[in-house]
Amino acid sequence: MSSILAGVSVAVLGGDDRELILAPHLAQLGANVRVAGITKLIGNNRIQYCESAGEAVNGARFVILPMSGIDEQGYIRARYAQKHLSFTRDVIKFCKDDCTIIVGFARQLLKQLIAERGLGLVEIAGIDEVAIMNSIPSAEGALQMAMEATDITIHGSNTIVFGFGRCGCTLARMLSALGAITSVVARKPADHARITEMGMEPMSYSQLPGYIERADIIFNTVPSLVLDESLLRQTKPAVFICDIASAPGGVDFKAAENLGRNAVLAPGLPGKVAPRTAAMILAKVIPDIIVSELANTSSLFSTKEDRG
Template identity: 35%
Template sequence: MEPKKFLILGGDNRSIELANLLYEDGHNITISHIEGLNFRDCHIIIGPLPFTKDNKTINAPFHIEKIPIEIVFESMKKGQVLMAGGIADEQMKKAMKYGIELVDYFDREELQILNAIPTAEGAIKLAIEHSVITLHNSNVLILGFGRIGKILANMLHGIGANVYIAARKVKDIAWIKSLNYKAIGFNQLNENVGDMDFVFNTIPSLILTKERLEHFHRKTLIIDLASKPGGVDFMQAEELGIKVIHALGLPGKVAPLTAANIIKETIYNIIEERGI
C-alpha cells in the first residue's frame, strides 16, 4: 500500500495506538483537533468506535471541548472518506447529504470476530477480580452463542470451568453439545440459574427479567457484555442483591493495542477492496 494521509479523529486509547501503528507502517498521521486542521488534505479520516455516544458529537474522551459531527462533515470535501465504528443510520444519511463517504468498520465480520477475543479476555478478567472463587470448577452460564459466546466458552472451558450455554437455534444447540459444553434451552433457564456461579450475557435484548432474576442465587456474579441498554433488569438485580457488571468497550480498556491492530487491518481491507 502506498503511504496515505490519515487523520485520527477522537477516540480512546485504541485511537492513540492506531495512530502509532499507522505511523510505523509509513503513513502520514495527524491527530485530531478541529481548529486549525485542514480536513481536505487527508486521504482518509478515521473516527472512533463508537462514532458517537450522544448522536451529536464525536466520541472523543481526551478532548476538552466537544467535537460536533456537523462541523466535521462541513469541514470535509465531497467524496472524502471517513471510517468509524457503530455509525447510526441518521449519521449515514447526514453524510450522504454532504457527499461524504462514511464507512462503518464495525460492520465488518473480520473485526467483530477478532474483537470478540479481547472482549472475552476482559470479561474473564472482571470475573476473577470481582469474585472470591476460582473460575476453575465453577458453574458458568453463557447466554448466547454468537461470536463472543463461542470464544468466551472456549476460554472458560480451557480454564476448567463447567460451561453451560443457553441458545435458541437448533444448530447452535448441536454445536454446543458437539464441543462438550452443556446446552440449556431458554425455557429451562429458571430451573438452572440458581446453580450458577457466573453468568455472562452476550444477547443485546432483555433476557434476565425480574421473573428470571428471582431464581438466581444472591452470590451469582452477572457480567453483561451486551451493548446498551443491555440484557439485564439492573434495578431488579440491585433490589435482589445480585451483583451485575455492565462491561462495555472492553477491547479498548484491556487490550487497546490489540484492538487497534484489529481496526488497522480492517481499514486496510476496506481500502484494498474499495480501491481508496
C-alpha cells in the same frame, strides 16, 4: 518503509490507547494523518494535531471514529481529549463529498448524518477478521472481571453464557477450558449442536426459568434485553453478571440494582485490557479497507469515463 497510503488524507478522532498506535501506523504507511482529541500525540512530527474535529476532518478522504462511534448527542469517546469532542452536522459539513467514515458500529444518529451528506460508511465491527480477533481480549477481560468480582474459582463454577456469536463462542470455550460448568443460551439448532460438540450444555431461552438460579456467574454477549427482572429475581443474591454486549447491553440494570445483584456493563474491553493487541487488529484491517475503497472509487470513475 511501506507507502501504500501515500498522500491519502486521514482524520482520526478520539478513541483510547488503540488510536495511539493506529494513527502513527497509518502515518508510517504514508498517509497524511490529522488527529483531534488525542493529546498524547501532540509533538509527533508525522502527525498533525488539530484543536477541533472540524479542523481534522476538513479535506480528509477518510475519517476514522472509535469502535463505539458517537452517542445520541454526537459525542465521541475520547480518553485523552482536554474537552468534549463531537461529530455533528457542524463537523460533518467539513468532510469532502467523497469522504468515507470508518467506525466500529454506527448508531442511528451517525447513519443519519452520513446519509444526509451522501458519504461512505464502513462498519468494521461486523467484519469477521475484526470481530473474531477482538473476541479474544473481550473474553479474557470478562474472565478477569469475574475473577476479581467473585470469591470462587472459575473452575467448578456454574456459568451461563448468553449468545453464541463470535464473542460468546470464544468466551464459552475459554470457560470450559478452565473447568467451568458451562451452559450456553442460543436460539439456533445448529448452535445447540456445536455447543454440545464442544462439551457444553446448550439451552433455549424457555429453559432458563428454574435453571438460572444455579448460576454463580452469568455473561451476556447479546445486545438486546435477555435478562429481565423476572429472570433476575431467580438468580442467586451472590451472582455476578458481566454484560459485554454493546450499550445498552442485554440486562435490566435498574432491576438488578433494586434486587441487589452485582451486574456490570463492560463494553469495549479490547481497548481496556489489551489495547496493543486490539490496535494491531485495526492496524491490519483499516489500511486494507482504505486501499479497497480507493480502488472502488477509481474503478467507478473509470467506468463513468468510458460511458461518457
